[in-house]
Structure formats: structure tokens, C-alpha cells
Amino acid sequence: MEILEEICPDVDFETEKALVDDKILSSFSILSIISEINDAFEVTLTPAEIIPANFNSAEALWDMICRLKG
Amino acid sequence: MKSILEYLENSAERFPDKTAFADEEQECTFSVLKQDAQVIGSRLLEHGVIRRPVPVLMEKGVQTIKIMMGIVYAGGFYVMLDGTHPVRRLEQILDTLQAHRMIVSSENMEIARSLHFTGSLITPDELLQGEADEKGLKAIRDAQCDMDPLYVLFTSGSTGVPKGVVVSHRSVIDFMECFTDIFGIDSGDVIGNQAPWDFDVSVKDIYAGLKTGATVQIIPKTLFSFPMLLLDFLEERGVTNLTWAVSALCIVSTLNGLSYKVPASLKRVMFSGETMPIRHLNYWRKYLPEAMFVNLYGPTEITCNCTYYILDREFSPGEMLPIGRAFPNERVFLLDEDGREVTQPEQKGEICVSGTALALGYYNSPEQTQKAFVQNPLNLSHMELIYRTGDLGIYNSRGELCFASRKDSQIKHMGHRIELGEIECALEKVEGLVRGTCFFDQERNKIVCCYQGNLNRKQICAELGRLLPEYMIPNVFRQVETMPVTKNGKIDKKALQENYRTYKK
Numbered sequence: 314m315e316i317l318e319e320i321c322p323d324v325d326f327e328t329e330k331a332l333v334d335d336k337i338l339s340s341f342s343i344l345s346i347i348s349e350i351n352d353a354f355e356v357t358l359t360p361a362e363i364i365p366a367n368f369n370s371a372e373a374l375w376d377m378i379c380r381l382k383g
Numbered sequence: 384m385k386s387i388l389e390y391l392e393n394s395a396e397r398f399p400d401k402t403a404f405a406d407e408e409q410e411c412t413f414s415v416l417k418q419d420a421q422v423i424g425s426r427l428l429e430h431g432v433i434r435r436p437v438p439v440l441m442e443k444g445v446q447t448i449k450i451m452m453g454i455v456y457a458g459g460f461y462v463m464l465d466g467t468h469p470v471r472r473l474e475q476i477l478d479t480l481q482a483h484r485m486i487v488s489s490e491n492m493e494i495a496r497s498l499h500f501t502g503s504l505i506t507p508d509e510l511l512q513g514e515a516d517e518k519g520l521k522a523i524r525d526a527q528c529d530m531d532p533l534y535v536l537f538t539s540g541s542t543g544v545p546k547g548v549v550v551s552h553r554s555v556i557d558f559m560e561c562f563t564d565i566f567g568i569d570s571g572d573v574i575g576n577q578a579p580w581d582f583d584v585s586v587k588d589i590y591a592g593l594k595t596g597a598t599v600q601i602i603p604k605t606l607f608s609f610p611m612l613l614l615d616f617l618e619e620r621g622v623t624n625l626t627w628a629v630s631a632l633c634i635v636s637t638l639n640g641l642s643y644k645v646p647a648s649l650k651r652v653m654f655s656g657e658t659m660p661i662r663h664l665n666y667w668r669k670y671l672p673e674a675m676f677v678n679l680y681g682p683t684e685i686t687c688n689c690t691y692y693i694l695d696r697e698f699s700p701g702e703m704l705p706i707g708r709a710f711p712n713e714r715v716f717l718l719d720e721d722g723r724e725v726t727q728p729e730q731k732g733e734i735c736v737s738g739t740a741l742a743l744g745y746y747n748s749p750e751q752t753q754k755a756f757v758q759n760p761l762n763l764s765h766m767e768l769i770y771r772t773g774d775l776g777i778y779n780s781r782g783e784l785c786f787a788s789r790k791d792s793q794i795k796h797m798g799h800r801i802e803l804g805e806i807e808c809a810l811e812k813v814e815g816l817v818r819g820t821c822f823f824d825q826e827r828n829k830i831v832c833c834y835q836g837n838l839n840r841k842q843i844c845a846e847l848g849r850l851l852p853e854y855m856i857p858n859v860f861r862q863v864e865t866m867p868v869t870k871n872g873k874i875d876k877k878a879l880q881e882n883y884r885t886y887k888k
Contacts, residue, residue, distance in 0.1 A: 341853055343608035360610040360643040
């Protein structure tokens with residue numbers, strides 16, 4: 314969550330559920346999120362994971378990270 | 384040939400039913416593009432836009448190219464604006480242009496109304512009505528000269544105000560006549576357009592398509608975050624040619640997109656905008672061993688590119704990728720600080736360009752124009768303007784030109800050309816901030832801001848967001864107790880950078 318707030322201070326990540334579909338996240342911020350996730354959780358997101366469904370909410374992002382770590 | 388409209392008209396004659404432009408939702412043929420542009424141009428006649436700028440606040444797309452060509456039919460020149468830019472920046476641009484009309488898509492109407500713009504707003508639908516006024520359009524064309532402006536593109540200015548580069552029909556024609564031939568672009572090509580249309584990279588896609596009859600597939604911006612969707616799009620649309628910003632190619636390689644799919648018809652990859660990292664280049668070449676790769680170099684002020692290098696050998700990380708040789712009808716050379724030509728290898732000089740590729744200067748900004756567009760100091764006999772790029776270049780031992788560094792504090796970040804001075808100007812406007820400065824961390828590709836004042840990152844970002852586009856907002860903020868200063872009382876950037884480097888470790 315801290316990562317997300319650092320990248321986009323204006324977005325309410327608690328409530329938003331369509332971050333990508335409603336164009337709340339710019340392509341620029343999505344890329345920053347991917348690179349921060351790779352660094353912070355020591356994972357490497359593959360093209361198959363980088364799809365809108367996984368980036369629509371903080372929850373979806375977290376689920377994806379857990380899957381990769383698990 | 385004196386108008387780029389001849390490209391459109393020739394292609395409409397040769398390939399009337401072939402798709403000219405396609406976006407996510409719609410497409411249009413060359414003949415429809417021509418007809419609609421003529422209708423739009425006819426409606427614009429009564430607005431009196433001859434040799435005047437017409438700002439266009441629309442997303443790139445099929446309808447947008449019709450509007451752009453319509454403006455040209457009416458004798459005006461287009462200025463593409465990005466609706467995601469802050470209001471303040473859009474207003475600065477509009478103030479510079481002093482335009483009396485602006486064309487705005489319905490999605491951007493709310494933004495347009497919030498601007499301090501006193502001219503009238505026109506929607507595309509209003510213009511796409513009725514018949515073409517052939518007599519009226521012919522009169523405009525007869526009076527046109529090839530040195531009339533075709534477009535203005537705005538780029539970062541170190542004084543805090545964006546500069547509008549004015550480019551004529553002549554310069555675009557001069558470039559296009561060589562560009563498509565050298566790289567073998569023809570009507571069989573499908574051009575995958577990545578570059579935003581307020582960027583000079585897009586000029587190559589748009590006019591290569593119009594000239595040769597190749598189809599331009601406009602790639603939605605959102606796909607660049609999602610490699611699978613992007614590569615599916617390229618595959619489905621049969622894209623053969625990418626003329627992309629380096630940063631866009633690097634997105635695909637960073638996200639390992641080609642491991643998912645390599646578009647079968649892709650045969651040519653050209654890149655420009657900043658230095659291509661060899662590691663990323665090699666990634667692309669590994670997946671596309673048969674494709675032609677071209678490094679293109681040049682600032683907006685000389686119309687797209689002035690040098691090119693078709694890759695003919697392997698490079699390993701750390702090696703310098705040449706920017707190659709000049710395009711025909713352009714003279715590219717190095718000048719040292721005393722205005723003498725540099726011809727010896729491994730010696731730095733400022734890259735200078737002369738030829739009809741030169742822009743017509745910066746719009747409504749004679750002072751800035753005179754600084755960058757100057758008489759060739761090597762020529763004392765007659766008038767010969769050159770553009771001083773501010774880039775330093777060297778010749779390698781093979782005699783190929785290479786980019787070395789910048790003379791000033793301009794940087795390239797995420798494909799954008801940014802003057803650090805413009806960010807610093809914006810920092811000065813942040814209330815509560817005592818002093819601020821920034822520098823670029825090349826290694827990590829981040830803009831670092833050091834500031835003094837009782838504010839946090841969030842507060843500064845919110846304020847900067849009102850003044851600057853997203854890509855200009857610093858990525859790292861460091862608060863300092865006091866700013867180190869040099870003997871002359873200037874902020875000691877070197878000390879800040881060293882401090883930052885030690886802290887990082």
C-alpha cells in the first residue's frame with residue numbers, strides 16, 4: 314500500500330476497484346508499480362500477470378503478489 | 384511539390400479503398416480521408432485560419448487525422464495539445480499561440496472550457512458537415528508556399544515556458560522524400576504508431592503512411608502498460624514497421640513482452656528520442672534476428688531526424704551505438720567552442736545542422752530563435768542558417784558520428800525531452816518551499832529533487848501536478864536542512880549529487 318501511495322498520492326486505493334478500466338492509473342504509474350513490486354517483493358512479473366484485471370485494485374495486486382510468493 | 388496534401392491526394396488516387404488510418408474503434412480509407420478533410424477544410428474557410436495556428440485538443444485517432452488534414456486544406460497549421468497536461472501548461476501554450484479558434488473533441492470539452500481561452504471552441508462534428516467547397520480550397524492552395532508552416536510542436540523550455548517549434552511543408556517533404564526510400568517503406572507496410580501526436584516521432588508515421596499508401600495502425604496508449612495486449616494488437620493488425628521512442632521499446636523488453644509473442648510480420652524497428660541501451664537493443668534483436676534495426680537521431684527543430692544508422696554489426700553493453708550519417712540534403716557537423724569544425728575522431732563538438740530541414744524557429748519567440756538558429760560560423764560569404772542542437776557528438780574510429788552528452792541541463796526521461804530548468808521554475812512556485820533544485824540519476828532513470836522547506840513529498844507533488852506534465856514530476860525527493868552553495872552563491876548541485884550517491888549506497 315505504501316508503494317501505491319508513494320507513486321500516486323491522489324488516488325484512494327482503499328476504495329477504488331477499477332483503477333485501470335476507469336483510467337485512474339496512468340500507464341506511467343502502472344510501470345512504476347510493476348518495477349516497485351519487482352524490487353520490493355523480489356518477484357518478476359511475467360507478461361501473463363501484467364493484465365488489467367490484476368491492476369484494477371490494491372486487493373487484486375496483493376492477491377497476485379501472494380500467488381507469486383506462495 | 385509544395386504541400387503535403389499532395390501525398391494524401393496521390394495515395395487517394397492510387398489506393399482509394401485501402402485503409403489509411405485505423406484506431407481501436409474505427410478506420411478510414413485514403414479516399415474517405417481526403418473527402419472528409421476537404422469538407423472540414425471548407426467549413427474552416429469561414430473561420431479565416433490561413434497561416435494561423437489551430438490548436439487541436441483531441442486524442443490521436445482516425446477523426447483527428449481528418450481534422451489535421453482539414454486544417455491544412457484551409458491553409459492553417461495544426462498544433463496538437465495533450466488534454467492530460469495541466470491547465471497551466473496548456474494555457475502557456477495557448478498564450479504563445481494567440482489563436483482565435485480551437486478544435487476540441489467532446490471528451491475534452493470540459494477541460495477546454497476551464498482554460499482561459501478567449502477564442503471560440505469548435506467540435507469536429509460541426510466541421511464534418513456539408514459539401515467540399517472546391518473553388519475555395521483551390522484558391523487557398525494556389526496562394527500557398529512550401530515554406531508555410533505545417534505544424535507547431537511544443538517542447539520543454541528552460542525558462543519555464545514551453546517553446547513552439549514551427550515546421551514548414553518544405554521541411555517535412557524534404558525529409559519524407561528520403562526517409563521512406565532509404566528504409567524501403569512502401570504501400571505493403573503496416574505502421575504501428577506508438578508516438579503521441581504532439582511529438583515529432585509521430586510525423587514519421589503519419590507522413591510515411593500518407594506518402595506511400597501504407598496503413599497506419601494507431602496503437603491505444605493504454606496497451607503500453609500491458610505487454611500481452613500490446614503484442615496481440617501488433618499481431619492482429621499485421622504491423623510490419625515500428626518507428627518508436629526508445630522508451631517504448633524498453634517497456635516491452637523490461638516486461639519481457641516478446642517471450643509471450645513475436646509478431647510474425649514485424650520486419651523493421653526504428654528508434655529515436657534518446658540513447659538506446661544496448662542490453663534492450665540486444666533483447667529485441669535476439670527475438671527478431673531478420674529485422675532491420677535503425678538508430679535515428681535528431682531534435683524536433685530539424686524535422687524528425689538528421690542522421691541514421693542501420694545496424695550492421697553486433698554491439699555489447701558499454702559500447703557506443705553510432706547515430707551514423709546525415710540524411711541526404713542535410714549537413715551535419717561538429718563545432719568546437721571557438722566555432723571551428725571538429726573532424727578528428729574522439730574529439731567532442733556540438734552537433735550542428737543546416738539544410739531545408741531546419742524549422743522556422745520558435746513561435747512568437749524571436750529571442751529564443753536567435754539563440755539556437757544562427758549563421759554558420761564556417762561560412763562568411765552568404766547566408767546559411769544552422770541549428771545548434773546543444774548535443775555534443777564525437778566521431779568514432781570508423782568515422783561514424785556518435786552522441787556523447789548534453790551541453791546544458793536538458794535530459795531525456797521516459798522518451799520526453801525535459802529542461803531541468805523548467806522543473807526548477809515550477810519548484811519556485813510551490814508555496815512553503817524555500818529552495819529547490821533537481822538533477823537526473825541516469826543510472827536509475829530517476830529525476831531527483833532536493834529541497835529545503837517544511838513540506839513533504841505529497842504536498843510538493845500536488846502543487847507540481849498543477850504546473851507540469853506527469854513525466855516531469857521528480858521521482859525522488861530529498862529534504863535538506865540547508866542548501867549547499869558554491870563560491871558564487873549558486874546551489875552546489877555537484878555536492879548534492881555526491882551526497883545523494885553516498886546515501887544511496
